[in-house]
Amino acid sequence: MQMSAPPAETWAERKILAARFWRTALCFWRGRRAWVAWSLCAALVVLVLAQLGVQILLNFWNGAFFDALERRDAEAVLFQAKLFVPLVALSVTLSAMAVWGRMTMQRNWRAAVTRHVVGYWLSDNRFQRIGHVNSGSENPEYRIAEDIRLATDAPVDLVMAMVASVLTALTFFGVLWSVGGSLDLKLFGTTWTIPAYLVIAVIIYSTVFTSVMVVVGRKLPRVIEQKNQAEARFRAAADLLRGQSGAGLEADPCERRAIWTGIIGALRRWRELAWQLTQTTLVQQSNVLLAPVVGWLLCVPKYLYGTMTLGELTQAAAAFVTVQAAFNWLVDNYNRLADWRSSAHRVATLLIAIDAAGPPGGELDNGFNEAGGEKETGGSEGNGAPANGG
Template structure:
């Protein structure tokens, strides 16, 4: 199963999950609309601060290279102003994100409870349905993950796209072109830092996609095994087996479920080891690659120390933005797994017989 496929490994369709999500985010209520506007405004403001911090790098290190004490003090106060602004924006972003996540979770939970309340409870939910094991856990934990992660991921993606577009221009203008002479032929490469960051980021993304290709299925299987183990353990809560043979059967089933849980955790461990090889290697190499690309022009006198630090900082910023998938692959996989299980719970509820005594016109809750 691919990370971005429409169905999960068990054939469940995510349309039910998306319908409940659209009902909240596209409701048009002033609170939700205002929250969306605030989140986007904070992203844009943070990008502006990041741009001026990058420019500050150039001015500060140029002043350091000139040994200009007055300019260094000026840049110190500029940094303090930018830092205070960035701190305030970060705090505002946390409040807005968590408010959106809390309200979305409330809306989805109330909608699922409303659907469930209209069904007959004379017989238990079919526990052979994937996602129907411990439905209260699906309602609590998986709904939480499925509504927490998308807000953070979408805002991070928006910020990454805008950051990449903004700092591409910085790399192009500050880095300029470089002349190389392969095999005796003089070749001038325009915007070589832009080409460098694109090539490096493409390599890192390809490596993460390769090393992390099994992450989604492993994460989903782990959650499935955990749910099956909890469901098997439910029989021990206040229920004494009729015979020793029945008790032995229960314990054997629990042992098999436990071994499945441990196997899934072992698989997850090795998958994370593989992904860490890429992510930590990228963390170490990205700034060094940036400096090595700038060294030829600095040594030739075509770049000042301030321009080197500005270009290197812009390179790392763009590389981090372009490698959004590398940084968020595990969380995307965890979200996909939880969203699949919420969709499976909705499908299991839909297959339950209707409660004829329930009101046919029961209204579903709107987001508050």
């Protein structure tokens, strides 16, 4: 039969799906191997702090190098050039370690959740009955293989980026405050002093661009989620056609129609996504081009008045770009948040469908005890699979 698009979820339904997803996803941080998860979290925090420290050193190096150029001090320039090499080596090494640590966290979390869900899916032969229970059971293999990967990859990236952005903004506020100082403007015969003017400027600048991006991209999360759902419905229609059309059997016309409907729906959603990304790209690229120039222009008056050196100008301008980039965490991660929400909800609907299947002829078993905690059955929701991925 032809597959139609499901109605939009209400806020209450979204809360239920999110709660169901996290009840299972948090298995990684519980149980006898929880120390692996917490150790990886601690290592990632240390790496974020170390990378921030190197950023600060490079910012101060920037100021010292251009001050040496302004003085035409060849010896100082050579010293700073030599100092740049270990700083770059340290930055590159920490970046590589951060990638390894982040992907190790993602791999272990995915392994834990996948084992958890597969064990629950296979227990009491639920996998044979979920298709007869309710919606949410379409493409269970894809949801287990792909949606769990996306649902566990994205939170690690997003949280690391958010922590780094907050710490970077707070740290480089201090650089802008100390290096930029106050700005004296003479207007109408009166001298006006603007304290910490670079801090005020970067807040205003970031607020303006973030607000514009939020307005322009306000539909983007919904469009991405609808695109993912359309793709999922297309795959489900193809699987249904393949599963019900054996050798020598003619496919049902409704099933054939569902394939074409799925293709048309997926392409329509891609067109909507292309339009949304075009608009957000205009804002993002404008910000990329304007931010460095605005940072320099804000420092030029003090440099021309002789109250700021060339090194301080470049240092403050670099700090300005760094802070406004940190402010753009939400803007930069619109797409990833939408992809994560879609995948997490698809995993949750599968779990709810497995909950509803229950053991044959028995009471409904959702894998949790009455107190809301998970059953102690070897760390799995209904079977003896390990709770953590190691």
